[in-house]
Amino acid sequence: MDALEILSDLEHVFPYFQPIFSADEQQVIAYKVLGRYETGDNIISLGPFFQDDQIPDEYKFEVDLLLVRKALEKAIKLEDDISIFLNRNAELLMYGHGEPFLQELLDFEKKGFNLSRIVLEISDRKYLGDLDQFDHLLQYYRTYGIKIAVSSTDSESYHFERIGQLEPDILKINLEPLKSTATGMNFHDVLFTLSLLARKIGATLLFENIEMSYQLQFAWKNGGRYYQGFYLYPPAAEFIQRDLLKPRLKEKFHDFISYEKRKLEGVYLASEYFHSMVQEIVMKNKKAGFKELFQTLVKELDHIAFRMYICDEDGFQKSANIFKEKNGWDVQAEYKNKNWSWRPYxxxxxxxMRNERKGILSDLYRDIETGENIRTFSYPMNGDDYLFIDISYQYLFEHEQLL
Structure with missing residues (x-):
């Protein structure tokens, strides 16, 4: 992309706006500003222009500031509760120590544009400058009510640490990896970690690049409050009616809710089934030792379970592991006396279990040793002993509502 051509033809540089929708109101709550350039009969994205390391920062800043000015001139006419997302990397934000950009925003504040409507979508992964100064600048911006958004599905510990340091108002999750059939459990694991982190720091989850219905469902199921993508609405030169997708989103959410209710009902019924079955076996073997109890459990649960053991209420294992190998069940004595109280929940x-005297079926998780998705059924045998039965992936696969 010819930078000089763009700089000499700034009147053909203009913003596009992609709407962001909310789950709670099913309407537009924000727009993301995207740069466009008209050349002949074509409208092209300015993304490559801003990502080109060969183009000087002062060129990028001039074009970016023009986009911000044109975007806010249009956005000032929107309802006061609609936010504007501005994408800026650290180098661009630190240009002129951040003052020229802030001054532009303050000029619009004088015109009646509340700066609490501005969301800075930042990236500092390639930034070689002083991160402390960058962080101070962000905190300074926040004193004006400006919000911070961070994009991430990066599993590196560094990035999690940065999110913890910045404590963004919004955490953006890119759903593009879901388009690939090669996407493994790593993405889901990272997403689960990010959702926990977002909850801890009080950040809202925004899912972007939603291009298909199942991605919207995934975002909804995984705690997304805000949604953005071509499946909902593509970037355009003009704003849209806020409630344009309300009927469609309500219908979609109704389908998602119905599906999730069926799954939850299936999990509840499975838990009741396991409880009744295990309770009967335990009661019949009340006076038997662990060995005799496991012999009975193995016969009854051979098609369901792949691991069983008994712990006390402090998590110390009182029995060996009874583990299903390819050729049958085996005793793993080395697990006796191990402690599992460190495990979540x-x-x-x-x-x-102690208070309700009833078994619990866990959520779906990945087993550390087998690497497969499993659930665990836990049962309170008496005041001291608790039985744990790991349900095999094969059984969960055969009972789809449990996956």
């Missing part, structure tokens, strides 16, 4: 579930 372990003690919480122990207290719940």
């Amino acid at each position: 372990f003690l919480e579930n122990i207290i719940k």
Whole structure:
């Protein structure tokens, strides 16, 4: 892309706006500003212009500031509760120590544009400057009400650390990896970690690049409050009616809710089934030792389980592992006396079982040793002993509502 051609023809540089929709109101709550350039009969994206390391920052800043000015001139006419997302990397934001950009925003504040409507979508992965100064600038911007958004599905610990340091108002998740059939559990694991982190720091999840219905469903199921993508509405030169997609989104959410209810009902019924079956087996073997109890459980649960063991309420394993190998069940004595209280929800579930005297079917998770997705059924045998039964992926696969 010829930078000089663009700089000498700035009147053909203009913003496009992609609407961002909310789950709670099913309407437009923001627009992301995207740069466009008209050349002849074509309208092209300015993304390559801003991503080209060979183009000087002052050129990029001039074009970017023009886009911001043109975007806010149009956005000032919108309702006061509609935000404007501006995408800026650290180099561009630090240009002139951040003052020229802020001054432009302050000029619009004088015209009646509340700066709390501005969301800065930042990236500092390639920034070679002083991160402390960059962070101070962001905090300074925040004193004007400006919000911060960070894009991430990066599993590197550095990036999680940066998110924790910046404590963004919005955490953006790119759903493009979901288009690939090669996408493995890593993406889901990273997303789960990010959703927990977002909850801890009070950030809202925004899912972008939604291009298909199943991606919207994925975003909805995984705690997304805001949605953006071509499936909903493509970038355009003009704003759209806020409630344009409300009927469609309500219908979609109704389908998602109905599907999720069926799955939850299936999980509930499976939990009741396991509870009744295990309770009957345990009661019949009340006076038997662990060995005899496991012998009975293995016969009854051979097609369901692949691992069983017994712990006390502090998480110390009182029995060996009974593990299903290819050629049958085996005893893994080395697991006796190991402690599992460090596992998430372990003690919480122990207290719940102790008080309610009822078994619990866990959520879906990946087993550390087998690497497969499993669930665990836990059962309170008596005041001291708790039985844990790991349900095999094969059984979950055969009962789709459990996956």
